[in-house]
Amino acid sequence: MKNKIIGVIGTGLMGNPMAKHLLTAGYTVNIHNRTKSKADSLIGMGATWFDTPAALPQKSDIIITMIGFPKDVDECYFGVDGIFQGIKPGAVLIDMTTTKPSLAIRISEQASTVGVDFIDAPVSGGEVGAINGTLSIMIGGEKEVVDTMMPIFEVFGKNRVYQGPAGSGQHTKMCNQITIAGTLIGVCEGLIYGLKAGLDLNNLLQSISKGAAECWSLHILAPKIVNGDYSPGFTVDNFVKDLGIALEEAEAMKLSLPGLALVKQLYLSVQATGNGSSGNQALYLALEKLSNLDQKLTLVN
Structure with missing residues (x-):
């Protein structure tokens, strides 16, 4: 060869x-x-x-x-x-x-x-x-x-x-991206919850990254989020592209994937704030903003 x-x-x-x-x-x-x-x-x-x-x-x-x-x-x-x-x-x-x-x-x-x-x-x-x-x-x-x-x-x-x-390789990659999309919501919301609860986020990651929640995103992306590092290993723009392809293919197969559709909308909000070239861990920024909004609404009510 x-x-x-x-x-x-x-x-x-x-x-x-x-x-x-x-x-x-x-x-x-x-x-x-x-x-x-x-x-x-x-x-x-x-x-x-x-x-x-x-x-x-x-x-x-x-x-x-x-x-x-x-x-x-x-x-x-x-x-x-x-x-x-x-x-x-x-x-x-x-x-x-x-x-x-x-x-x-x-x-x-x-x-x-x-x-x-x-x-x-x-x-x-x-x-x-x-x-x-x-x-x-x-x-x-x-x-x-x-x-x-x-x-x-x-x-x-x-x-x-x-x-x-x-085409089978690309279909498999769509499964990969769909799984990552759902996982990233969990990772980001887990960190937001831990922060609001007053936990040390590094200690938090030491615990949950070794148990049933263990995944690539926890090992690689979560520490970046904790450190405020949104530099790209894979950009938001590219992830939005992938999620769009997955939704298009799902529609062609008459599949409903509501979780995937939700994550894409959240990523579009990240793009709208000018963070399209950031790493896909920047999903945290959109979810943190929503979390703060929810808290304010609760206080008003």
């Missing part, structure tokens, strides 16, 4: 450390990003820069995309200077962006018409997981092709699970 040239499109918060892992592991890496300065550190490590998504696949055997929003993924693959304009037969495309399952299926269908394979492999674990190489990877595509790509996935993550045909 080390003789394969890997192209990485998208070298931002997640893509940059992932590309660094590939370089450190000894792979030859080509890169492209909308903002070239975000790729400077990778170029310094030996990665080769390409000006467009269409130019990169002409010199790459495996192309990994880690971009942003579905419209960006669509443009990257299908645009005038997109991947399908420069792809060569026999290549493997791997989209690790969190995007629409329907878009993953459309990319897969187009890939098959030009003689290439496609895998959707969104991840969970945030910037910390990307930096540490401990991401959880949810994989959709042809099983035989996925098996050949496992050495690549091993560079990025500790938990790599095949889910089924194209």
